[in-house]
Amino acid sequence: MIDLVTAGIAALILALAIWTVAARDTLAAVIGFVTFGLMLTLAWVRLVGVDVALTEAAIGGGLTGALMIGAASRLRPLETAAEAERPRGMVRLLAAVMAAGVSIALIICVLALPNPAPTLAPDTAANMNATGVLNPITAVLLAFRAMDTLLEAIVLVFALIGVWSLAPDRAWGGRPGLRQHADPNGILAYIARVLPPIGIIVGTYIFWIGADLPGGKFQGATIVAAMWLLVIMAGLADAPPISRTWLRVGLVAGPLVFIAIGAYGAVAAEAFLAYPAGFAKPLIIVIELALMPTLALILGLLVIGAPLRAEKS
Amino acid sequence: MMSAPTLLGICAAVLIGCGMYGFIVNPQTLRKILAFNVVGSGVFLLFGAIARRGAGAGFGGDPVPQALLITGIVVAFSATALAVALLVRLHDVAGSVSLASDPPSEPESDAGST
Numbered sequence: 001m002i003d004l005v006t007a008g009i010a011a012l013i014l015a016l017a018i019w020t021v022a023a024r025d026t027l028a029a030v031i032g033f034v035t036f037g038l039m040l041t042l043a044w045v046r047l048v049g050v051d052v053a054l055t056e057a058a059i060g061g062g063l064t065g066a067l068m069i070g071a072a073s074r075l076r077p078l079e080t081a082a083e084a085e086r087p088r089g090m091v092r093l094l095a096a097v098m099a100a101g102v103s104i105a106l107i108i109c110v111l112a113l114p115n116p117a118p119t120l121a122p123d124t125a126a127n128m129n130a131t132g133v134l135n136p137i138t139a140v141l142l143a144f145r146a147m148d149t150l151l152e153a154i155v156l157v158f159a160l161i162g163v164w165s166l167a168p169d170r171a172w173g174g175r176p177g178l179r180q181h182a183d184p185n186g187i188l189a190y191i192a193r194v195l196p197p198i199g200i201i202v203g204t205y206i207f208w209i210g211a212d213l214p215g216g217k218f219q220g221a222t223i224v225a226a227m228w229l230l231v232i233m234a235g236l237a238d239a240p241p242i243s244r245t246w247l248r249v250g251l252v253a254g255p256l257v258f259i260a261i262g263a264y265g266a267v268a269a270e271a272f273l274a275y276p277a278g279f280a281k282p283l284i285i286v287i288e289l290a291l292m293p294t295l296a297l298i299l300g301l302l303v304i305g306a307p308l309r310a311e312k313s
Numbered sequence: 314m315m316s317a318p319t320l321l322g323i324c325a326a327v328l329i330g331c332g333m334y335g336f337i338v339n340p341q342t343l344r345k346i347l348a349f350n351v352v353g354s355g356v357f358l359l360f361g362a363i364a365r366r367g368a369g370a371g372f373g374g375d376p377v378p379q380a381l382l383i384t385g386i387v388v389a390f391s392a393t394a395l396a397v398a399l400l401v402r403l404h405d406v407a408g409s410v411s412l413a414s415d416p417p418s419e420p421e422s423d424a425g426s427t
Contacts, residue, residue: 006317010324017328017351021335026343033347040354043324046317047365048373055383056357059390064350071343071397075404078341085340085413095337103330106359110322119367120377126370136376137383145380152384159391163398168405218387302394305401 006046013039026079030068037061050214051137054206058222059299066229067303132281134212141216142284146273150262153255153291156298160251164242167307173243174311177304182235192234199227207292211281217288221295228300239304241311247297254294258287322362328355342403342410346396353389357382 016036023029037060044053087095124136124144131143141149167174182188200223207220231237240247261283262273269276275283328351335348360378367375404410 003315003317003320006320010320013324014327014331017331017354020351021331021339021344021348026341026347029344029347033350036351036354040358043321043358044361047321047361048368049361049364049379049382052357052361052379052382052386055386059386060354064390064393067394067397068343068347071401074401075341075343075410078404078410081409082341082411085411087338087340092338095334099330099334099337101330102333103326106326106329107323110319110326110359110362113322113363113366117363117366117375119369119375121367121369121372121375124370124376125372136372137380140376140380141383145377148381148384152388155388156391159395162395166398166402216383218383299390302391305394305398 006043009039009042009046013043026072027069027076030065030072033068034061034065037065051135051216051219054214054216054219055222058219058226062226063222063299063303066226070303070305130277130280131275131284133284135210135214135216137214138210138216138284142287143275143280146258146262150255150258150273153258153294156295156302157251157255160298160301163302163306165306167242171307171310173241174307175241175309176239176301176307177232178308179238180233180235182233184235189234189236192230192236196227196231199223199230203227203296207288210288211285217292217295221292222299224292224296225300225303228296229303232300232304239301242301242307243311250293250297252294254291257290261287318362318365322359325355325358325362328352328358331355340412342400342412343397346393346400349396350389350393357385357389360385 013036016032016039019032020029020036023032037056040060041053041057044050044056121136124140127144128134128136128139131139133139133142164176167176203220203223205220206215206223207217208215210216210220232239242248265274265276266272332348332351332353332355335351336345339345339348360382361374364374364378364382367378369375400410
């Protein structure tokens with residue numbers, strides 16, 4: 001017997017993936033991809049990964065979609081030129097055979113997965129009390145696998161440095177992205193005035209309950225970043241010049257606090273990133289509070305892109 | 314009897330193949346990035362299906378892979394943002410984002426050399 005709801009979600013995901021890959025128009029493909037991300041969110045709920053579903057909806061669908069729509073509209077004039085480079089029938093046939101082979105091999109692997117599945121859930125449950133948090137995902141992210149989360153925060157900073165380093169020389173230190181112009185009395189400007197207070201509260205709430213319920217700093221920071229992007233896109237505020245000291249301090253503050261607490265663990269507990277007994281929860285909260293603004297800044301600035309305008313002084 | 318993890322695991326396997334095909338066949342660079350993200354989503358979904366199979370101790374899924382998935386999705390986004398920024402910069406500098414070995418936008422290049 002097949003679970004009909006899950007089968008329906010899987011069918012929609014596959015149809016949207018095929019659309020994303022096969023659509024002629026790039027913008028249409030991007031919009032297909034955003035919808036694909038939203039359908040994936042439902043699949044995550046079916047897999048009882050609500051934390052992952054929130055992340056997928058906010059980052060996989062939302063921020064990646066905003067990034068792609070921006071790029072697709074900038075690259076639109078090149079659309080017809082690329083059409084001539086579409087590979088010939090033989091290449092496409094070989095690609096299809098190879099892709100089908102990979103899929104079939106993976107399906108065989110999925111059907112041959114060991115039963116009962118290996119799991120770390122009992123270990124997580126047994127050790128979660130020591131962390132003081134009730135959401136097992138947060139316990140893994142900030143206690144058991146804190147090193148991954150620290151390195152991830154650093155990867156984000158490096159990615160932003162990479163994006164910024166693509167600035168033309170004259171624009172270095174200037175404002176990222178293009179100046180946005182929108183009708184100040186239009187619906188976009190109206191939404192950009194009404195929505196951010198609500199969005200900031202929702203983002204902060206999702207961040208705060210992350211200790212005990214599905215949610216956390218990544219999902220919360222993404223919503224706050226989205227509100228910031230909305231205000232910028234509506235032309236109500238401009239992106240800050242990347243040479244601003246407050247901005248640069250904000251971008252490294254989160255990882256630096258994380259590293260400092262990790263180093264404190266090396267002294268006060270037995271290892272780097274270990275928490276002294278009884279202090280796990282307060283230290284986790286300090287790390288999350290420090291990471292949240294850093295993540296919101298980085299995620300927003302990654303969507304905006306490289307500096308393009310020299311700062312007018 | 315096909316459970317939700319198995320069904321979505323198979324869906325993920327097809328997604329990976331679908332994305333790989335798009336990555337090879339689509340000539341537009343942005344479409345390649347998009348197709349690569351479809352592959353990534355497939356890998357994440359496959360991992361998520363495996364996490365769901367590890368449910369136990371009162372959790373709906375193994376929390377360790379689920380937490381790693383959150384990390385993975387965020388890192389995938391940062392890599393995508395860097396790729397898109399490279400592409401936009403290439404467009405601004407060269408006026409073309411073609412990956413062809415002899416881009417049509419450079420007619421002045423030596424016709425004899427290949």
